[in-house]
Amino acid sequence: MHAVVVKQVTKTFGSGRPALDAVDLVIPEGEIHGLLGPNGAGKTTLIAVMVGLTLADAGSVEVFGLDVRRRLHQVQPMVNLVRGFSGVLEKVSARELLTYYALLYGAPKSRVDEVLRRTGLWERRDGEVATFSSGWRQRFFIAKGLINRPRVLFLDEPTVGLDLDAAMAVRELVREIAREGCTILLTTHYMREAEELCGSIDLIAGGRIVAGGTPASLKALVRGPDHPDPSLEDVFLALTRQSLEVGDE
Amino acid sequence: MNETRLAALRILAQAYHISLNLRRDAFRLLDVTLWPLVLFLSMGLFCQAFSPDPRAMGLVVLGCLGWRVIYHFQMEAVQIYMDNYWMGMIEHVMISPVRWWEFILGGAVSALGKILVIAALFLGLGRALFGVRVEAPWTVLAALLACAACGLVLAVFSMGVAFLKRGDAFAFIFAFPDAIAVLSGVFYPVTVFPGPVQALAALLPTTHAFGLLKATLGLGRPEPLLFLATLVPWLAGGVLFTSWALGRARRLGKLVKMR
Numbered sequence: 001m002h003a004v005v006v007k008q009v010t011k012t013f014g015s016g017r018p019a020l021d022a023v024d025l026v027i028p029e030g031e032i033h034g035l036l037g038p039n040g041a042g043k044t045t046l047i048a049v050m051v052g053l054t055l056a057d058a059g060s061v062e063v064f065g066l067d068v069r070r071r072l073h074q075v076q077p078m079v080n081l082v083r084g085f086s087g088v089l090e091k092v093s094a095r096e097l098l099t100y101y102a103l104l105y106g107a108p109k110s111r112v113d114e115v116l117r118r119t120g121l122w123e124r125r126d127g128e129v130a131t132f133s134s135g136w137r138q139r140f141f142i143a144k145g146l147i148n149r150p151r152v153l154f155l156d157e158p159t160v161g162l163d164l165d166a167a168m169a170v171r172e173l174v175r176e177i178a179r180e181g182c183t184i185l186l187t188t189h190y191m192r193e194a195e196e197l198c199g200s201i202d203l204i205a206g207g208r209i210v211a212g213g214t215p216a217s218l219k220a221l222v223r224g225p226d227h228p229d230p231s232l233e234d235v236f237l238a239l240t241r242q243s244l245e246v247g248d249e
Numbered sequence: 250m251n252e253t254r255l256a257a258l259r260i261l262a263q264a265y266h267i268s269l270n271l272r273r274d275a276f277r278l279l280d281v282t283l284w285p286l287v288l289f290l291s292m293g294l295f296c297q298a299f300s301p302d303p304r305a306m307g308l309v310v311l312g313c314l315g316w317r318v319i320y321h322f323q324m325e326a327v328q329i330y331m332d333n334y335w336m337g338m339i340e341h342v343m344i345s346p347v348r349w350w351e352f353i354l355g356g357a358v359s360a361l362g363k364i365l366v367i368a369a370l371f372l373g374l375g376r377a378l379f380g381v382r383v384e385a386p387w388t389v390l391a392a393l394l395a396c397a398a399c400g401l402v403l404a405v406f407s408m409g410v411a412f413l414k415r416g417d418a419f420a421f422i423f424a425f426p427d428a429i430a431v432l433s434g435v436f437y438p439v440t441v442f443p444g445p446v447q448a449l450a451a452l453l454p455t456t457h458a459f460g461l462l463k464a465t466l467g468l469g470r471p472e473p474l475l476f477l478a479t480l481v482p483w484l485a486g487g488v489l490f491t492s493w494a495l496g497r498a499r500r501l502g503k504l505v506k507m508r
Contacts, residue, residue, distance in 0.1 A: 011502075013501070013502060045502070048340075048502060048505050051344050052344075052499075053340055053343055053344060053499070053502075053504045053505045054499060054500075054502040054504070054505065055496075055499045055500045057500075073346055073348075076344065076345060076346040077346055079344065080344065081340060081341065081344050083340070085337075086337055086338065086340075086341065087335075087336040087337025087338055088336060088337075088338065089269060089270070089273065089332070089336050089338070090273060090336075091272070091273035091274075092269050092273055096269055097269075099265065100262055100265055100266055100269070101341070101345070103258050103259065103261055103262030103265060104258075104259055104262045104342065104345040104346070104347055105345055105346070106250050106254070106255040106258045106259075144341060148345075
């Protein structure tokens with residue numbers, strides 16, 4: 001079964017050009033799926049549409065066969081979101097803030113302790129999240145993302161701004177979460193991260209999916225005299241630029 | 250876990266959120282201490298200095314209390330939403346199964362706690378400083394519940410405005426209950442207003458809720474049916490407006506602080 005199926009989703013804000021333009025996307029269950037694109041490509045808008053925070057103008061999104069628009073209240077307990085640069089309440093501890101999120105999902109109190117341990121935050125459970133370094137703060141948001149045992153976890157640039165050690169720790173956590181059967185959609189600007197973690201990848205530019213497949217199949221698309229042994233960065237630059245040039249015409 | 254229990258936990262979550270905020274920000278405690286006392290003492294001392302009628306002093310005590318009841322029952326719910334918005338946490342809340350009316354009921358739980366503190370202050374000081382005694386406590390309680398119902402109706406409308414206007418909604422949300430209280434004759438009969446304003450005031454449930462409070466002091470007749478007749482349409486209108494506003498906010502991408 002597919003975890004998420006996006007069909008012909010279009011979204012325009014105001015009178016500008018579409019933020020999403022007839023997007024089709026499939027996330028297989030149990031996989032880490034990458035969504036890569038330059039700034040303003042539509043990654044975050046697409047996530048917001050997939051989790052029901054924003055309604056598409058046209059098209060449909062299904063999460064485990066449930067239409068997000070019509071059955072949002074049933075979809076919501078199955079998904080969660082982790083973002084880079086999220087804010088937190090000041091002067092509130094990790095445990096207190098997680099308790100708030102646990103109550104929103106009807107998760108038992110024991111689940112708070114479970115995710116604190118799971119993300120390595122147990123020793124800092126009574127520390128103020130607002131004073132955490134960005135790495136520890138991101139662990140907190142992963143803990144928050146796991147609080148409802150989501151079947152699909154959306155990770156929107158989870159390692160942005162993290163130092164090397166913190167980013168590695170977050171990537172290891174992501175792998176562990178996927179091993180436990182959670183489907184993950186990951187957006188990132190770090191191509192190596194995507195290659196390391198993702199079983200399949202979609203490239204988005206100008207609100208359109210420009211290519212999709214495994215990292216190997218994407219590389220095959222641009223392999224040639226210019227790129228005899230292309231990296232994912234070569235693929236990204238070639239396909240997203242090409243698409244934007246076509247779009248501008 | 251059944252849906253009723255889940256909804257109860259989400260309501261509790263909102264009250265818990267307010268308790269976290271109260272603790273982290275001492276300024277919020279002024280809402281149940283300094284600000285109500287400023288209103289109460291300034292009105293009370295003014296009345297003591299200029300009016301020999303004990304009913305006027307009674308009206309100051311009950312009017313201040315009714316006003317604060319409306320304010321807190323309106324404000325708490327919206328405050329939770331706005332705090333989450335300002336802190337950049339709104340998408341983490343709105344992605345959950347929380348429903349808009351659960352913010353309002355969670356806010357009501359918190360409002361109830363705050364009003365107990367304020368009522369103790371006003372009634373205690375009213376008696377000690379101004380010799381005001383509540384003669385019919387159950388009737389006063391019923392009138393205060395009517396004020397609470399009005400506060401909830403204002404909260405319903407305010408949630409809709411918050412969904413649509415986000416950070417810009419704040420000025421409206423703060424001004425709304427106070428403007429309504431003044432228009433509803435909190436310390437005076439609405440007959441002091443010009444005709445068209447009186448007609449407008451008659452359409453407000455708050456006017457009739459204050460009327461119930463005034464009647465406990467022998468100032469006018471209680472009109473509970475008129476109160477209900479105005480409350481129900483306002484509530485229905487608020488529910489329709491806020492349901493529409495939430496859908497529109499979702500379409501416009503306003504439930505996320507990201508684009």
